[in-house]
Amino acid sequence: MEKTSPIMTLRSVAKTFGNGTVALRGVDLDIVQGKVHGLLGANGAGKSTLIKILSGAFKASGGTISWRGQPVSWDSPKAANDMGVATIHQHIPLVPTLSVLENVFLGSTGAWRLASVSRKRFDELCERVRYWPDPDALAGDLSIGERQMVSILQALGTGADLIVMDEPTASLATDERELVYATVRQLSKVENKAILFVSHFLDEVMALTDQVTVLRDGEAVLRAETSTLDETRLAEAIVGKQIVELERAAEARIGPSAASGTPRLELRGLSSPDKLMPVSLSVAKGEVIGVAGLLGSGRSELIHAIFGADKDAVGDVLLDGQTLARSTAASVRAGIGLVPEDRMGQGLVPEFEIWRNLTLPALQGVSAFNMLPQPERERERGEEAIRMLSIKASSPDILVRELSGGNAQKVTIAKWMFSDVKLFLLDEPTAGIDIGAKTDILRLIRKLAGEGKTVIIVSSEFEELLAVADRILVMRDGKCIAERNVHETSEHELLLLAGGQGPKGQAVNGSGKAAGH
Numbered sequence: 001m002e003k004t005s006p007i008m009t010l011r012s013v014a015k016t017f018g019n020g021t022v023a024l025r026g027v028d029l030d031i032v033q034g035k036v037h038g039l040l041g042a043n044g045a046g047k048s049t050l051i052k053i054l055s056g057a058f059k060a061s062g063g064t065i066s067w068r069g070q071p072v073s074w075d076s077p078k079a080a081n082d083m084g085v086a087t088i089h090q091h092i093p094l095v096p097t098l099s100v101l102e103n104v105f106l107g108s109t110g111a112w113r114l115a116s117v118s119r120k121r122f123d124e125l126c127e128r129v130r131y132w133p134d135p136d137a138l139a140g141d142l143s144i145g146e147r148q149m150v151s152i153l154q155a156l157g158t159g160a161d162l163i164v165m166d167e168p169t170a171s172l173a174t175d176e177r178e179l180v181y182a183t184v185r186q187l188s189k190v191e192n193k194a195i196l197f198v199s200h201f202l203d204e205v206m207a208l209t210d211q212v213t214v215l216r217d218g219e220a221v222l223r224a225e226t227s228t229l230d231e232t233r234l235a236e237a238i239v240g241k242q243i244v245e246l247e248r249a250a251e252a253r254i255g256p257s258a259a260s261g262t263p264r265l266e267l268r269g270l271s272s273p274d275k276l277m278p279v280s281l282s283v284a285k286g287e288v289i290g291v292a293g294l295l296g297s298g299r300s301e302l303i304h305a306i307f308g309a310d311k312d313a314v315g316d317v318l319l320d321g322q323t324l325a326r327s328t329a330a331s332v333r334a335g336i337g338l339v340p341e342d343r344m345g346q347g348l349v350p351e352f353e354i355w356r357n358l359t360l361p362a363l364q365g366v367s368a369f370n371m372l373p374q375p376e377r378e379r380e381r382g383e384e385a386i387r388m389l390s391i392k393a394s395s396p397d398i399l400v401r402e403l404s405g406g407n408a409q410k411v412t413i414a415k416w417m418f419s420d421v422k423l424f425l426l427d428e429p430t431a432g433i434d435i436g437a438k439t440d441i442l443r444l445i446r447k448l449a450g451e452g453k454t455v456i457i458v459s460s461e462f463e464e465l466l467a468v469a470d471r472i473l474v475m476r477d478g479k480c481i482a483e484r485n486v487h488e489t490s491e492h493e494l495l496l497l498a499g500g501q502g503p504k505g506q507a508v509n510g511s512g513k514a515a516g517h
């Protein structure tokens, strides 16, 4: 086969779900060996549906798929896999109780149980992508970034010629993203693999891909060589003309001061062995604190320790001057809400409607005499959330399992919006969210702050922190190494600090002093 002819061709591929939702309306796609093909679109545009069809998880309702020039009809992911298509799904379903090595060779029927054989193959795979995880580590103990790399090794281990990556960098920090990019380049340019790369990041699509398809409402509205495009053109295709930019409203903002009254949150020497060096911090009502740091910097560990989810953590967490018992139940009772990084663990009930999920943590607000939940008020809330966060759903009665990944993510955020939460802990709240909705979420965070709520937000996108936070803490190696007022820093400085090249010595941790005050 000639190098540039498509390895996979889709013609007029359509999908209508059982509930009548039309997810794809006749999509054409050509995927070529040795090339990286970017697939973009807003939340709910149909990307995951398309991927599930070409990886054998869903059956198309119409259209044709050809593989190396021959029409194919896959009836299972295994059939697609045997043919040479490996898919790395958004939720990275590694088996948490198995080791890295066992996960990498999970699907192989061969001799992966023979330690000597699998170790050798494992080493070869690691060598190919220049990434060497501990083969004996439990997958459940890995960070999202590490799991992502193990999933790539797993896909490679199947010997696939087409590797489909569904938002592989959504929750990754800059250095892990670089690792994924290097791997993608290696696989396409050196090993002549075809890569279908789904992403919400326009800059990485511009830098990494050769060709691009943009889906909007189930249709391919743009198909082009990447070199003929720019980010503006991509953004226009995704959202349909109107371009939304992250607001830099920070200039106009005067952050509240913890000096006035009892701080909403106080950390006194909060630490955890091997994970977090002591952090002391004082945060005011209505203040938004951004936590900048690369993966493994301790950013999520800080959030978990505050929430009482880290059993080994020591030190004090005070909410409105009261010391909290160190448990998640006590934190929730006191008014702390956590939106964790791992979407699968976000406490949505997939079989419940949007409205029911939304009001689970906040039944009081929709109940008569604080006792009887009133369904009309619950549905109204659902409608309000759909409007505020542009959730792509025709009504609040849609089940959460029928939503796209990004739209489900919006429901997890909306869930806390109506609750009695005083302190929000948001770990990567915009991972996997399209550019239009990102702005909605950042705006919502500022609205919550305006209502006197306090927010701590972790994000790998420092630009986002600059747009939304009053103060930014920089984490590195489990330490809080710097603190900046948002007016006094830049994305460049934060990148340098987080990456370890910036000035050291302004540690705000371990001193017993409330940082910044």
Ligand SMILES: Nc1ncnc2c1ncn2[C@@H]1O[C@H](COP(=O)(O)OP(=O)(O)OP(=O)(O)O)[C@@H](O)[C@H]1O
Binding pocket: 017, 018, 019, 021, 022, 023, 041, 042, 043, 044, 045, 046, 047, 048, 049, 050, 392, 401, 402, 403, 404, 405, 406, 407, 432
């Ligand atoms: N199992 C399902 N049943 C019914 N409708 C579904 C189902 N899965 C997806 N949909 C609907 O199909 C449409 C396309 O969803 P899809 O998951 O393909 O979007 P996406 O582009 O991958 O979005 P995201 O960026 O948020 O992951 C959405 O309207 C979604 O609600």
